[in-house]
Amino acid sequence: MKQHIWGMLTVLLGATLPFSGSTVLADHRSGNVVLVGGAISQTGRYAEPAGRQYNSVKLWVDQVNQRGGLLGHKVLLTMLDDKSDTQTAIKLYEKLITEDKVDLLVGPYSSGITDAVANVTERYHMPIVAYGAASADIWERGRKYIFAVNDIAENYQKGAAHLAKQIGVKRIAIIGEDSLFPRMSRKGLEQWAKQLGLQVVVAENYATQKQGDYTALLQKIKAQRVEAIFSNSYFDDAAAQIRQLREMNYDVKFFASTVGPGLPRFAKDLGPTAEYVLGFSQWEPNLSLGHPGMKEFIDAYKARYGTEPNYHSASAYASMQVFEAAVKQAGSFDREKLRDALSTIQVRTMFGTYKVDEKGMTNHEGLTFQIRNGKRMIVWPPHLAEVKPILPVPKWSER
Numbered sequence: 001m002k003q004h005i006w007g008m009l010t011v012l013l014g015a016t017l018p019f020s021g022s023t024v025l026a027d028h029r030s031g032n033v034v035l036v037g038g039a040i041s042q043t044g045r046y047a048e049p050a051g052r053q054y055n056s057v058k059l060w061v062d063q064v065n066q067r068g069g070l071l072g073h074k075v076l077l078t079m080l081d082d083k084s085d086t087q088t089a090i091k092l093y094e095k096l097i098t099e100d101k102v103d104l105l106v107g108p109y110s111s112g113i114t115d116a117v118a119n120v121t122e123r124y125h126m127p128i129v130a131y132g133a134a135s136a137d138i139w140e141r142g143r144k145y146i147f148a149v150n151d152i153a154e155n156y157q158k159g160a161a162h163l164a165k166q167i168g169v170k171r172i173a174i175i176g177e178d179s180l181f182p183r184m185s186r187k188g189l190e191q192w193a194k195q196l197g198l199q200v201v202v203a204e205n206y207a208t209q210k211q212g213d214y215t216a217l218l219q220k221i222k223a224q225r226v227e228a229i230f231s232n233s234y235f236d237d238a239a240a241q242i243r244q245l246r247e248m249n250y251d252v253k254f255f256a257s258t259v260g261p262g263l264p265r266f267a268k269d270l271g272p273t274a275e276y277v278l279g280f281s282q283w284e285p286n287l288s289l290g291h292p293g294m295k296e297f298i299d300a301y302k303a304r305y306g307t308e309p310n311y312h313s314a315s316a317y318a319s320m321q322v323f324e325a326a327v328k329q330a331g332s333f334d335r336e337k338l339r340d341a342l343s344t345i346q347v348r349t350m351f352g353t354y355k356v357d358e359k360g361m362t363n364h365e366g367l368t369f370q371i372r373n374g375k376r377m378i379v380w381p382p383h384l385a386e387v388k389p390i391l392p393v394p395k396w397s398e399r
Helices: 047-066 086-098 111-123 158-166 180-196 215-223 235-248 264-274 294-305 311-330 335-344
Strands: 033-040 074-081 128-130 146-148 171-177 199-206 228-232 254-257 278-281 347-349 352-354 367-372 375-380
Touching: 033 047, 033 086, 047 074, 047 294, 047 311, 074 086, 086 111, 111 128, 111 146, 111 180, 128 311, 158 180, 158 228, 158 254, 158 278, 158 367, 158 375, 171 180, 171 215, 171 235, 180 199, 180 228, 199 215, 215 235, 228 235, 235 254, 235 264, 264 367, 278 375, 294 311, 311 335, 311 347, 311 352
Parallel strands: 033 074, 128 146, 171 199, 171 228, 228 254, 254 278
Antiparallel strands: 278 367, 347 352, 367 375
C-alpha cells in the first residue's frame, strides 16, 4: 500500500521553505543552468562499483531536469575520470572547483580517494555528500563540509562476526589490502571479535600492488587452524581468495567478505564457487526494507541500464536526493547555506533516513547477506533477514 503513494523524495524538515529567485542565480554562468561536477573511477580497479554510482548520478540528473531542474535551473553534469588514482582525483577536484567553477560537487569512489579529496573540498568550503566512502576516520578529522550516507567501514563485518559467535567459531583470520577502507574494516572487526569472544589468530594486510595469488597467505591461515575467514576486500581479491580456497580444498565454516560479493558480477562470474559466501550491503533492492521510493528507483534503474541496482547504485542516488533537498531548503547554491542545510535536514530517501550528527555522520545500518542460488539473501540483522543462513557452509567435496 505504501509503495504506490510514496514519492521519490520526502523531506521531513524544510521542504516547504520559500525561496527568492534573486538568491539562487549562479552569476558566473549564463543560460540559467547549474553545473554539477565530480570525478569518479570510470577506469581502473574501482571502475565496477564506481560505474554503478555514476549511473545513478546520471539517472538523477535526467529526472531532476524533467521536474524542472534545481530552483528552476537546468542541471548540467560533468564527471571526470580519476582512473582509480588518488593523486589524479586531487588534481581533478582542484580543477572542478577553481577552473570549471562547479556549483555542486559529487564525490569519488573509495574511502581512500574520498579522504584525500576531502582536504580539497574543505579548503574551498565546498560541501560534498560522500556516497562512495565509509571509513569513520574521514569524519574524525574535524571537517565541516563532508557528509555521510553509509554505515561505517568498522561495521562491515559486524553481522558476520555475530553469526560466527552463533555457530561456535573460535579462531578467525582477518585479511585485506593495505588501504584505508580495509584497515578501518579490520579495526572494527577486531573490536567486535574482542566483544564476542572470537580469537584473531591471523591478521594481515597485503600490498595493493601484489594482489592475485593468495595461496601462501591461505596456507598460513590453514596452518593456524582458522575456522572462519574475514576478508576486508574489493572484487578482485575477494574473487581470487574464494577461488583459491576451493582449489586448495580448504574447508572453513564460512568466508565473509566486504565489497566484492555485493557486486552482481561476483555471483555471476564465480558461479557455484560463490555459493554460501557472506557479504555486506548498505542496501538491497528488496521492497521489504520499506524505504519510500524504492520501487520507482529500482524500476527506473532497470529500465535504463538493464540490471538491478545494488547498494553502490542506491547510495549514490540517495546522496543526490539529499543534495536536492538541501538545495531546496537553502533556496540557493551558496556553499555555506548548503552546508548548513546538509547539517540540519532530515530526509527520507529510497536508501533510508538521512540525518547527520555534528561530525556529518549518519546512523545508517548495513546488512549481511549470504549468496544462495546466485542471489544475495539478507541473513542479518535478524529482524530484516529473508532466510536463515546456512552455516557452517557445506564442504567443497559435498557441493
